[in-house]
Amino acid sequence: MTEPHSSPKPFDHLFVSQLNELFRWRRDVRRFQTRPIDESLLTELIYSCLNAPSVGNSQPWRFVVVKDQRARHAVCKNFEKSNDLAALANADDSKEHYKKLKLAGLKEAPVHLAVYCDKNPVEGKGLGRQSMPETLEYSVVLAIGQLWYSALAHGIGLGWVSILDPDEINATLDTPDNWRLIAYLCMGYPEEQHSDPELVRENWQGPTDYDTKLFYR
Numbered sequence: 001m002t003e004p005h006s007s008p009k010p011f012d013h014l015f016v017s018q019l020n021e022l023f024r025w026r027r028d029v030r031r032f033q034t035r036p037i038d039e040s041l042l043t044e045l046i047y048s049c050l051n052a053p054s055v056g057n058s059q060p061w062r063f064v065v066v067k068d069q070r071a072r073h074a075v076c077k078n079f080e081k082s083n084d085l086a087a088l089a090n091a092d093d094s095k096e097h098y099k100k101l102k103l104a105g106l107k108e109a110p111v112h113l114a115v116y117c118d119k120n121p122v123e124g125k126g127l128g129r130q131s132m133p134e135t136l137e138y139s140v141v142l143a144i145g146q147l148w149y150s151a152l153a154h155g156i157g158l159g160w161v162s163i164l165d166p167d168e169i170n171a172t173l174d175t176p177d178n179w180r181l182i183a184y185l186c187m188g189y190p191e192e193q194h195s196d197p198e199l200v201r202e203n204w205q206g207p208t209d210y211d212t213k214l215f216y217r
């Protein structure tokens, strides 16, 4: 058992302003250098999000580092197929624009990381998730957020790829039936740094109107 602290660890102004900078510069990265990530750093980053909040302390996250070249290749093909299908779903006037967007860096990224949710974890004994079972998946997403920021603190970018057929990913990675795919992530050192989203820079959408996101009642 750890000793309780009488006061929270002080976080000074410098830390707070640096934390805000970290938030400002977090991007979904699709353009990676091929330079590898040190194995021990990758493990450290994954371990750094194992203390994320989770419903009933269920810790339902399961991380799969995809090292096998055939599996990586299958995931790239999966993306290409899913992306071609997704392109068709766009209105006629945005189809060509969609096809020009770079929506994954799967080929270049040195690390592929699949993140799963164990749908029935032993930890927590079901506490907190009886009426809202989806909170297990929310918990995994929180861990991914934590990973995203801690990676950036080490200069490493993360790109979330959801344009994939999840059943095919499960088959490629031979994962247990009671795991649900939450995210397929690319990780690596970014080729470039930006403080605005690529979809805004590419004119897919305009800048965020912050007034439309906050409400009071």
Ligand SMILES: Cc1cc2nc3c(=O)[nH]c(=O)nc-3n(C[C@H](O)[C@H](O)[C@H](O)COP(=O)(O)O)c2cc1C
Pocket: 026, 027, 028, 029, 030, 102, 103, 104, 160, 161, 162, 163, 196, 197, 198, 199
């Ligand atoms: C659940 C989730 C799935 C995403 N899937 C994709 C994807 O398949 N391809 C892609 O290019 N970006 C994907 N993104 C990244 C978003 O497009 C990106 O976060 C958004 O455009 C804002 O850009 P920013 O993260 O750089 O601020 C995903 C993000 C989230 C949270």
